Amino acid sequence: DAGVIQSPRHEVTEMGQEVTLRCKPISGHDYLFWYRQTMMRGLELLIYFNNNVPIDDSGMPEDRFSAKMPNASFSTLKIQPSEPRDSAVYFCASTPREGRQETQYFGPGTRLLVL
Amino acid sequence: SQQGEEDPQALSIQEGENATMNCSYKTSINNLQWYRQNSGRGLVHLILIRSNEREKHSGRLRVTLDTSKKSSSLLITASRAADTASYFCATAASNDYKLSFGAGTTVTVRA
Secondary structure, three states: OOOOEEEOOEEEEOOOOOEEEEEEOOOOOOEEEEEEEEOOOEEEEEEEEEOOEEEEOOOOOOOOEEEEEEEOOEEEEEEOOOOHHHOEEEEEEEEOOOOOOOOOEEOOOEEEEEO | OOOOEEEOOEEEEEOOOOEEEEEEOOOOEEEEEEEEEOOOOOEEEEEEEEOOOOEEEEOOEEEEEEOOOOEEEEEEOOOOHHHOEEEEEEEEEOOOOOEEEOOOEEEEEEO
16 A cells, blocks of 8 residues: 555745645545644644544634545645745544544655745 | 643664653543654554553563553663654543644664
């Protein structure tokens, strides 16, 4: 298995621009998580899905952030408009059925820099 | 919010030595997990210990859990340069479904 795939790996954009991050979970995994990692706040859970349905988005910082999972093999995290404080590494992770508290498999992350 | 807090924040050891790091948490848990993150990479799951377990081994890793003290420790024996990474504990609360990560311990193994 290729593991969790994220794209792009790096993104540099200017303040005010729309940013879309993409994630392909491991095939057969029913849960998908989006995290943000910064030096100041560590690793934060933004939102997670079960069977493509958003279950908890209480970690999404603002309305500028949105996430979708149109099918079992694809999810997006969108920031519109982006701000410099959104600069961080964004990780996607997936876990199999019965696994929302079990092992999570992380992607390589997208390093976002908003100028 | 971070439920787990690792200690120490950073650790530097010589190759071949053992490395021990601790994690404390605040609320009841279902399980506690340890992850490793190499620089610029994603997190990799190392080991999971459930609330009814006290000790678990995986290769050179040994994890203990003391639910009465709400703490866990990760021991890496006979460390190697490749063990240089940040190590995070993550807790799954009994009444919650989220995995909360601590701030991590950065381990440097000197050759």
